[in-house]
Amino acid sequence: MPKALPVLDTTAPVCCSPMAAGPVDEGAALEIALRLKALADPVRVRLMSLILAEAELGVCTCDLAPAVGVTEATVSHHLKQLRDAGLVEGTRKGTNVYYRPNADGLVALCRVIDPDCC
Amino acid sequence: MPKALPVLDTTAPVCCSPMAAGPVDEGAALEIALRLKALADPVRVRLMSLILAEAELGVCTCDLAPAVGVTEATVSHHLKQLRDAGLVEGTRKGTNVYYRPNADGLVALCRVIDPDCC
DNA sequence: CGCCTGACTCGACGTTCGTCAAGTAATTGC
DNA sequence: GCAATTACTTGACGAACGTCGAGTCAGGCG
Secondary structure (H helix, E strand, O other), X not given: XXXXXXXXXXXXXXXXOOOOOOOOOHHHHHHHHHHHHHHXXXXXXXXXXXXXXXXXXXXXXXXXXXXXXXXXXXXXXXXXXXXXXXXXXXXXXOXXXXXXEOHHHHHHHHHHHOXXXX | OOOOOOOOOOOOOOOOOOOOOOOOOHHHHHHHHHHHHHHOOHHXXXXXXXXXXXXXXXXXXXXXXXXXXXXXXXXXXXXXXXXXXXXXXXXXXXXEXXXXXXXXXXXXXXHHHXXXXX
16 A cells, blocks of 8 residues: 555545646656556456445445455455545444445546546 | 457447446456556556647657656556557657557546446 | 354465566668 | 667566455344
8 A cells, every 4th residue: 555545635626637637747646546546456346336236225245245256355355445545435334334336436536537528 | 467458349339337337247347447457557647648748749658758757668568558458559650659649448448437427 | 241243454375566677679870 | 781779578576466264343132
């Protein structure tokens, strides 16, 4: 983990693509790369799609693990990365933790890489 | 390299986000993850932004290397990944190879992760 | 309380990744 | 043809990553 994630800089007005808007400096590049890396794994892509599919109700870890075919420990590890990148949110309800997508995080990521946004 | 990249499946009509559209199967998840991974590195993010900044003229490797502060060999390595993912295109002109962005690749990537596309 | 279940943390392992130095191709100019 | 320049390939090294088993923490329930 090269750096902490400030939950995707909700401070910065990321309307226009910072990437297509001009050369990005080293720090910004790292921030962008970290967010992309959070999604750059087949298991995390599948987890994200499953969480998006149940955006209303939320999904718990114990349901996700068999769905993607890995250990619960591994799912937990991946969910932490998605959480740190601000892409999902987990809320505890009894013994279960229900995960829901954080649409803002995904949209922000999209804006960063879209060459003809705005 | 777990799999060859068919230059981002220009065959598939990726209008609506395949990720938010429903659970993605293992193969599709791998394809998406590979494209995201192509951009999930700070050096490649900076290369992409530099190439986008000179979309008209194109940039050659020898100019990119000092701009990002790594060896030309390393830049070549990263450019290959961006090329394989269909994000940039390189055309040789004399001894130089000029790189230009492939907007379609970036837009397709964006569509894949956008939760409220369409 | 004691026990169980679900979620997470820790340590370890094998693999992949980013980087460079050195070597190889390709193209131009003398 | 030969030298020079630019781009790429190869091999190697260290760092980071994904995965798991085992252990730990937190909430229900008998």
